[in-house]
Amino acid sequence: MNLAELYAFSPFIVLSATSIVVMLGIAFYRNHVVTNLVTLLGLAVSFLVLPMVASWIPRQVTPLIIEDRYAFFYSGLILASTFLTAMLSYDYLEKLPGDPEEYYLLLILAAFGSVILVASSHFASFFLGLEILSVSLYALIAYPRGMTRNIEAGIKYLVLAGLSSALLLFGMALVYATTGTMEFARLASQAFDTGGPIFLGGTALIIAGVGFKLAVVPFHMWTPDVYEGAPAPVTGFIATVSKGAMFALLLRYFIGVDVISHRSLFLVFAVISVASMFVGNLLALLQKNVKRILAYSSISHLGYLLVAFLAGGAFRVAAVTYYLVAYFITTLGAFGVITVLSGKEREAEDIEGYQGLAKERPWLAAVFTAMLFSLAGIPLTAGFFAKYYVLLAGVGSALWFLVIIMVINSAIGLYYYLRIIVAMYGHAGEKRHFIEEGMSITGGFVLFVLTSLLVWFGVYPGPLVEFIQKTAALLG
Amino acid sequence: MILLLFIIIPLLGGLFAWLFGRRSDPAARWISLVSLLIEQALVVLLWFRNPAAGIGPGAWFADLHSSWIPQLGISFHLAMDGLSLLMVSLTAFLGIMSVAISWTEIRERVGFFHLNLLFILAGINGVFLSMDLFLFYFFWELMLVPMYFLISIWGHENRTYAAIKFFIFTQLSGLLMLLSILGIYFVHARNTGVYTFDYFRLIGTSMTPAVSFWLMMGFFIAFAVKLPAVPFHTWLPDAHTEAPTAGSVVLAGLLLKTGAYGLIRFLVPLFPAAARSLAPAAMILGVIGILYGAVLAFGQRDLKRLVAYTSVSHMGFVLLGIFAWNDLALQGTVLQMICHGISTGALFMLVGALQERIHTRDMDVMGGMWESIPRMGAVVLFFALASLGLPGLGNFVAEFLVLLGSYKVSVIMTSFAVTGLVFATVYSLWIVQRAFHGEKRREWTISDLSLREMAVMFFMIVSLVWLGLYPRPVIDTARPAITGLMQSATSMEAPAAMANGSGNNGGTASQAVMNSGIRELME
Numbered sequence: 001m002n003l004a005e006l007y008a009f010s011p012f013i014v015l016s017a018t019s020i021v022v023m024l025g026i027a028f029y030r031n032h033v034v035t036n037l038v039t040l041l042g043l044a045v046s047f048l049v050l051p052m053v054a055s056w057i058p059r060q061v062t063p064l065i066i067e068d069r070y071a072f073f074y075s076g077l078i079l080a081s082t083f084l085t086a087m088l089s090y091d092y093l094e095k096l097p098g099d100p101e102e103y104y105l106l107l108i109l110a111a112f113g114s115v116i117l118v119a120s121s122h123f124a125s126f127f128l129g130l131e132i133l134s135v136s137l138y139a140l141i142a143y144p145r146g147m148t149r150n151i152e153a154g155i156k157y158l159v160l161a162g163l164s165s166a167l168l169l170f171g172m173a174l175v176y177a178t179t180g181t182m183e184f185a186r187l188a189s190q191a192f193d194t195g196g197p198i199f200l201g202g203t204a205l206i207i208a209g210v211g212f213k214l215a216v217v218p219f220h221m222w223t224p225d226v227y228e229g230a231p232a233p234v235t236g237f238i239a240t241v242s243k244g245a246m247f248a249l250l251l252r253y254f255i256g257v258d259v260i261s262h263r264s265l266f267l268v269f270a271v272i273s274v275a276s277m278f279v280g281n282l283l284a285l286l287q288k289n290v291k292r293i294l295a296y297s298s299i300s301h302l303g304y305l306l307v308a309f310l311a312g313g314a315f316r317v318a319a320v321t322y323y324l325v326a327y328f329i330t331t332l333g334a335f336g337v338i339t340v341l342s343g344k345e346r347e348a349e350d351i352e353g354y355q356g357l358a359k360e361r362p363w364l365a366a367v368f369t370a371m372l373f374s375l376a377g378i379p380l381t382a383g384f385f386a387k388y389y390v391l392l393a394g395v396g397s398a399l400w401f402l403v404i405i406m407v408i409n410s411a412i413g414l415y416y417y418l419r420i421i422v423a424m425y426g427h428a429g430e431k432r433h434f435i436e437e438g439m440s441i442t443g444g445f446v447l448f449v450l451t452s453l454l455v456w457f458g459v460y461p462g463p464l465v466e467f468i469q470k471t472a473a474l475l476g
Numbered sequence: 477m478i479l480l481l482f483i484i485i486p487l488l489g490g491l492f493a494w495l496f497g498r499r500s501d502p503a504a505r506w507i508s509l510v511s512l513l514i515e516q517a518l519v520v521l522l523w524f525r526n527p528a529a530g531i532g533p534g535a536w537f538a539d540l541h542s543s544w545i546p547q548l549g550i551s552f553h554l555a556m557d558g559l560s561l562l563m564v565s566l567t568a569f570l571g572i573m574s575v576a577i578s579w580t581e582i583r584e585r586v587g588f589f590h591l592n593l594l595f596i597l598a599g600i601n602g603v604f605l606s607m608d609l610f611l612f613y614f615f616w617e618l619m620l621v622p623m624y625f626l627i628s629i630w631g632h633e634n635r636t637y638a639a640i641k642f643f644i645f646t647q648l649s650g651l652l653m654l655l656s657i658l659g660i661y662f663v664h665a666r667n668t669g670v671y672t673f674d675y676f677r678l679i680g681t682s683m684t685p686a687v688s689f690w691l692m693m694g695f696f697i698a699f700a701v702k703l704p705a706v707p708f709h710t711w712l713p714d715a716h717t718e719a720p721t722a723g724s725v726v727l728a729g730l731l732l733k734t735g736a737y738g739l740i741r742f743l744v745p746l747f748p749a750a751a752r753s754l755a756p757a758a759m760i761l762g763v764i765g766i767l768y769g770a771v772l773a774f775g776q777r778d779l780k781r782l783v784a785y786t787s788v789s790h791m792g793f794v795l796l797g798i799f800a801w802n803d804l805a806l807q808g809t810v811l812q813m814i815c816h817g818i819s820t821g822a823l824f825m826l827v828g829a830l831q832e833r834i835h836t837r838d839m840d841v842m843g844g845m846w847e848s849i850p851r852m853g854a855v856v857l858f859f860a861l862a863s864l865g866l867p868g869l870g871n872f873v874a875e876f877l878v879l880l881g882s883y884k885v886s887v888i889m890t891s892f893a894v895t896g897l898v899f900a901t902v903y904s905l906w907i908v909q910r911a912f913h914g915e916k917r918r919e920w921t922i923s924d925l926s927l928r929e930m931a932v933m934f935f936m937i938v939s940l941v942w943l944g945l946y947p948r949p950v951i952d953t954a955r956p957a958i959t960g961l962m963q964s965a966t967s968m969e970a971p972a973a974m975a976n977g978s979g980n981n982g983g984t985a986s987q988a989v990m991n992s993g994i995r996e997l998m999e
Contacts, residue, residue, distance in 0.1 A: 395658040411648035462545040
């Protein structure tokens, strides 16, 4: 590794150094505030290092890692989201019994695994990144010890993620057996045209492994239970960082492949996409728990994303990236509101518990409304442009069938988002599960930042679009 | 820049109404009223300007073109011709009336109510002014959210159901329109290499008949749901009935008009050939709407639902007129849009005033109220007469022009449509008969219309009489815009027709001459 490669790799080094500092810090001096601040500082520094070393990219750092604009963009997204999650978690953890410090260590490690994923160009780094992420997540989900449902969710995730890792590993082995390479770039160029049944089987297993992480149908079974069982800030983290990093990797893996012209590949993704949209939206209609609704809604959103993924042409990467940015902001915001509203005993997750929120806590209700409208794709929010961008990509590639399914599904989806909004603006009910007052500065700050971004990207998305287009142009 | 004010004033007015409304209710009401009055003054000011040519076909009062998201070919393009001016003016007028009529009806969360009301008006103004298809869609969607809140927070018994139904219907149809917008965007880009959503550039995009037809259908469904045309009307009775009075006025008076406006402004000029192939079917839908709406109106017990169904009937004339697509019919359509907005808006206000007093809309409970509230009875009678098309009032002129125009296209459909006027007479007089005359079921001790309500009604009555006796200023304002739209529709067809080897251009021209001849005769 020469000096230039070291520079290009430095954001990652800062991040891993932070994890060590946090770990040693906890060993010597256990203090929640200090640990939190060190974590935030480390995340902020590695985020700020990204633009500083941008002149040294694109660069292949060892065969495993590629540092390019695309990887940096997604790394920035992941670091920023982790930063906000760490801020949100502070108050949440204060309320819990037990020591909160190791939570941050796990969070940093999860973020580290995610940035490795988005920068990996090789099966080895792919798998390593995935495992770092997954193992941290098992512990994060089950972090509040003594709560049975957290542990249940953690174990559920452990078993299924373990299974998916095994599938993935087997798939990689099969692909390697037929092609003799583990580098994405060399795989894509030849093998998809000439690969035999073993290669296709391997690819199918890889898609299954990735599908578990993305929680697309039919690999979605764990989602509602884990979303419900995990602590609210962790749920937000799983919904955004873990899925987003995986999707970024999926896109890079298939970037050299024209998916539309490979019928079988196209069919697989199209079926997954349609099934995710319908299953996610229809099952969300039946839920009474806000976290479960958001879980099913995220399944359908991944279905929408796959529409953009399947579209070829100039819009593909840009549409996926824009959608992910909007989805990150919105989902973090939605779970942020749930986090802020959650009390010591239980989380604010019952839909009936939201009745009268608009009257008691008008600002929080407004923020939550904005987030839900963004998920539904209503103007003035980032979600509107995101949906529009995906439709643009789909229509541009003449994927009329998928696009119309998506339109029908967003109408179905509207219903359950509106149900939450109806509850908030309705009259106060008997059951009230949110905390009546008091919001920490950190929680308020995070929600303020996310809402501002939501509106900014919903009203004036030009600069972001341009930035993403530049990023996408270099990749595609 | 003045066009931006039509969007910014209601937005700011709404925000201030909300902020100050947290302290005092009257402040919210006054702020809303004043901001809408300023808007109305601006429209009148623009009206006296001489419209200029050059922005597109037709005469234009103002234009605002700045970039928004140049990376995707989206611009912030607002422009105002006679048609837009009339619609914006109607928006400001009905907006003022809505604020005034809600003065005592709305007592809860007054500030937030006015925020929503003014945001709807801002969105509607945006729809009437946008000359960029993406911007149009943006405003089109934007006005739904506050409308949803208006129904679901301040509505009547079954408000949640009605609000969600309204939202899903319009959202789904709107997304289909978005697909069509994207479709025409890509077709244009493939033809010319330019990615743009600009209306004037997209006009004249040539495409194969099949593509053109399907893209047009996306627009048609969106506009037909809003209009509403049978069979897309089922959201309307629920939404209108459950909305608070101001919501019903805005829905009937303005939101429905955005559908008609879209058909005139976008659907026909963008897809002239396809629109012509759809015309017979659309006109049949219009006639069905006229008759079906009227019959259902007659069958209602709920007074507000009755008025809602009359909207379906009246908007049938609009659909008929638009797809007849000639001078007379279009002038009639524009006039009908305005007159229906005023007359139905007034009827909704009266129903609302009645409900505020007797807490029911059930006509079986009413009866014999004329003695106790003669002023309200008289005003209801006036608007019932307007609604049935009494000569001398605006609706008569409008429907007459539409029928004249459609007669030239199809005699049979026009004859059926005319019978709608008979039905209208029945249901309109039925309102007065059942509510105000007949057997007195109760000793009514209720107050008559207050000074404020009388003032509102006075303005509404005066404008309808004005439109009935002297509609020329309105028609003169609309005419250049209509001519411009017809030009852009035919100029697009001309090359296609020449390519086909059959120049029916002459036919259109001679038709235009004939039209103006008839117009001269009328005047």
